[in-house]
Amino acid sequence: xxxxxxxxxxxxxxxxxxxxxxxxxxxxxxxxxxxxxxxxxxxxxxxxxxxxxxxxxxxxxxxxxxxxxxxxxxxxxxxxxxxxxxxxxxxxxxxxxxxxxxxxxxxxxxxxxxxxxxxxxxxxxxxxxxxxxxxxxxxxxxxxxxxxxxxxxxxxxxxxxxxxxxxxxxxxxxxxxxxxxxxxxxxxxxxxxxxxxxxxxxxxxxxxxxxxxxxxxxxxxxxxxxxxxxxxxxxxxxxxxxxxxxxxxxxxxxxxxxxxxxxxxxxxxxxxxxxxxxxxxxxxxxxxxxxxxxxxxxxxxxxxxxxxxxx
Amino acid sequence: xxxxxxxxxxxxxxxxxxxxxxxxxxxxxxxxxxxxxxxxxxxxxxxxxxxxxxxxxxxxxxxxxxxxxxxxxxxxxxxxxxxxxxxxxxxxxxxxxxxxxxxxxxxxxxxxxxxxxxxxxxxxxxxxxxxxxxxxxxxxxxxxxxxxxxxxxxxxxxxxxxxxxxxxxxxxxxxxxxxxxxxxxxxxxxxxxxxxxxxxxxxxxxxxxxxxxxxxxxxxxxxxxxxxxxxxxxxxxxxxxxxxxxxxxxxxxxxxxxxxxxxxxxxxxxxxxxxxxxxxxxxxxxxxxxxxxxxxxxxxxxxxxxxxxxx
Numbered sequence: 001x002x003x004x005x006x007x008x009x010x011x012x013x014x015x016x017x018x019x020x021x022x023x024x025x026x027x028x029x030x031x032x033x034x035x036x037x038x039x040x041x042x043x044x045x046x047x048x049x050x051x052x053x054x055x056x057x058x059x060x061x062x063x064x065x066x067x068x069x070x071x072x073x074x075x076x077x078x079x080x081x082x083x084x085x086x087x088x089x090x091x092x093x094x095x096x097x098x099x100x101x102x103x104x105x106x107x108x109x110x111x112x113x114x115x116x117x118x119x120x121x122x123x124x125x126x127x128x129x130x131x132x133x134x135x136x137x138x139x140x141x142x143x144x145x146x147x148x149x150x151x152x153x154x155x156x157x158x159x160x161x162x163x164x165x166x167x168x169x170x171x172x173x174x175x176x177x178x179x180x181x182x183x184x185x186x187x188x189x190x191x192x193x194x195x196x197x198x199x200x201x202x203x204x205x206x207x208x209x210x211x212x213x214x215x216x217x218x219x220x221x222x223x224x225x226x227x228x229x230x231x232x233x234x235x236x237x238x239x240x241x242x243x244x245x246x247x248x249x250x251x252x253x254x255x256x257x258x259x260x261x262x263x264x265x266x267x268x269x270x271x272x273x274x275x276x277x278x279x280x281x282x283x284x285x286x287x288x289x290x291x292x293x294x295x296x297x298x299x300x301x302x303x304x305x306x307x308x309x310x311x
Numbered sequence: 312x313x314x315x316x317x318x319x320x321x322x323x324x325x326x327x328x329x330x331x332x333x334x335x336x337x338x339x340x341x342x343x344x345x346x347x348x349x350x351x352x353x354x355x356x357x358x359x360x361x362x363x364x365x366x367x368x369x370x371x372x373x374x375x376x377x378x379x380x381x382x383x384x385x386x387x388x389x390x391x392x393x394x395x396x397x398x399x400x401x402x403x404x405x406x407x408x409x410x411x412x413x414x415x416x417x418x419x420x421x422x423x424x425x426x427x428x429x430x431x432x433x434x435x436x437x438x439x440x441x442x443x444x445x446x447x448x449x450x451x452x453x454x455x456x457x458x459x460x461x462x463x464x465x466x467x468x469x470x471x472x473x474x475x476x477x478x479x480x481x482x483x484x485x486x487x488x489x490x491x492x493x494x495x496x497x498x499x500x501x502x503x504x505x506x507x508x509x510x511x512x513x514x515x516x517x518x519x520x521x522x523x524x525x526x527x528x529x530x531x532x533x534x535x536x537x538x539x540x541x542x543x544x545x546x547x548x549x550x551x552x553x554x555x556x557x558x559x560x561x562x563x564x565x566x567x568x569x570x571x572x573x574x575x576x577x578x579x580x581x582x583x584x585x586x587x588x589x590x591x592x593x594x595x596x597x598x599x600x601x602x603x604x605x606x607x608x609x610x611x612x613x614x615x616x617x618x619x620x621x622x
Contacts, residue, residue, distance in 0.1 A: 045432060109324070
């Protein structure tokens with residue numbers, strides 16, 4: 001229902017006051033009321049539910065709590081923003097509510113401590129249903145990175161390596177908050193998105209928002225060890241895992257060729273993580289695979305399309 | 312679990328960055344980064360769940376959507392703040408998810424339109440559980456009204472009339488947003504809280520936060536027509552309903568005696584709603600009933616104590 005409902009909502013919210021960036025990017029961006037030196041506020045929200053987004057039988061509750069913060073931090077990082085405070089809402093199964101809340105909060109507190117964010121408030125309910133965690137994360141930004149800013153000729157980068165997150169990384173992802181902060185010091189990012197539903201699918205969303213396409217060097221896509229490991233049993237290649245697996249929580253971003261050259265000179269230490277040049281933004285829409293000495297071939301995005309919509 | 316878990320959380324969040332006003336008031340207050348002319352950001356969140364906070368079998372989904380925004384607006388009003396944007400998260404039963412979302416959003420859009428707030432973002436999930444609506448509401452404030460600011464000698468007021476909300480008013484409450492805006496122009500409010508769990512219970516919370524007590528003129532407490540109607544069948548007096556019924560979403564606030572005299576000269580039209588002087592803040596903690604020509608008598612708060620915690 002995601003896409004059609006979003007379209008309906010966009011139409012229906014037209015008569016309401018608008019924010020600077022509303023439904024359809026990784027996070028919302030709002031102007032601040034006073035003489036603010038260009039600083040804007042960002043806010044995003046993501047909920048995860050037992051049986052849909054995680055499995056409390058096989059995954060530690062503290063890790064799930066950690067993840068509930070981390071996935072929102074990833075959205076904030078994708079805006080090039082700095083997180084400040086979280087509001088945490090829990091819907092708890094009536095049995096063992098206090099014990100569950102305590103364990104979930106262990107992970108929430110760990111993530112908030114690690115990334116220096118406050119817990120500003122929240123809500124707790126007990127009910128006859130599965131554990132659901134909804135986090136609203138606030139932050140600030142100057143000149144946010146939107147999905148829609150990619151321009152023809154831009155170089156496309158991705159952080160880290162991709163695929164196989166389900167083998168474990170997805171529970172303790174590293175949201176690229178510190179990376180985003182450092183990248184801002186070295187380059188003017190034109191567009192960015194985080195990889196939540198699959199590299200190719202999220203790249204396609206960024207390109208669609210920017211009304212452009214991409215020529216990709218598929219052999220350059222950074223493949224994680226976990227993707228290689230998964231491919232042993234899955235009947236799919238490591239590249240297929242990197243191309244379509246969800247929950248990598250890496251960043252895809254585009255910069256000009258000259259900025260690309262600058263940031264490629266930086267070490268992984270300086271940026272906190274490796275970055276890889278995977279292609280170029282082109283005017284023709286769609287994803288295109290570069291094949292040496294021959295024509296371009298169209299490739300198609302693949303990933304996890306779910307009943308959820310990002311802020 | 313509410314009170315003990317809140318105490319645990321307050322302890323555990325001490326090592327995290329702090330916000331100006333955190334867990335324990337109607338909404339959180341955060342400083343803005345830049346030269347902001349005293350303007351601060353407020354944020355609150357409240358979730359309502361089918362079978363716990365409402366009944367989708369007997370109540371229209373649009374009204375429930377309206378209510379999900381209104382109860383958060385009431386928290387923002389209780390801070391003396393101006394609402395700006397909402398993030399709306401729905402957990403939808405997998406059957407009929409799109410239809411349910413559409414109906415709920417009718418009421419959400421109506422409330423947002425009426426109060427001039429943007430829908431900045433949100434999240435949608437489908438799952439095997441009851442409809443749950445979680446709203447995070449953002450706003451701005453200068454000099455927020457806290458629960459903790461009541462001072463000895465203050466006059467205690469309440470807006471509107473109290474009790475019997477369950478007969479219908481609770482689904483379409485009028486959050487006192489415009490009232491709060493006008494009150495700011497005429498008085499310096501020392502403390503405020505909204506009546507969500509019962510007049511006496513919420514007043515007691517305000518007093519406890521301020522480490523003071525109150526002498527009340529019980530015969531002055533404004534009783535709604537609905538409270539009178541309910542008392543016909545409930546075996547309780549109209550005053551008992553006004554004293555303890557939840558979901559009135561009126562405001563309790565305290566001001567100095569001189570400000571009290573000023574605002575009592577204003578009409579209900581000028582303030583948008585009647586206000587009633589119900590008592591005085593005293594140094595001795597607890598609620599005390601004034602009996603003409605005799606000693607004070609202690610009275611006890613009553614209301615709805617639930618498994619939820621406000622932001």
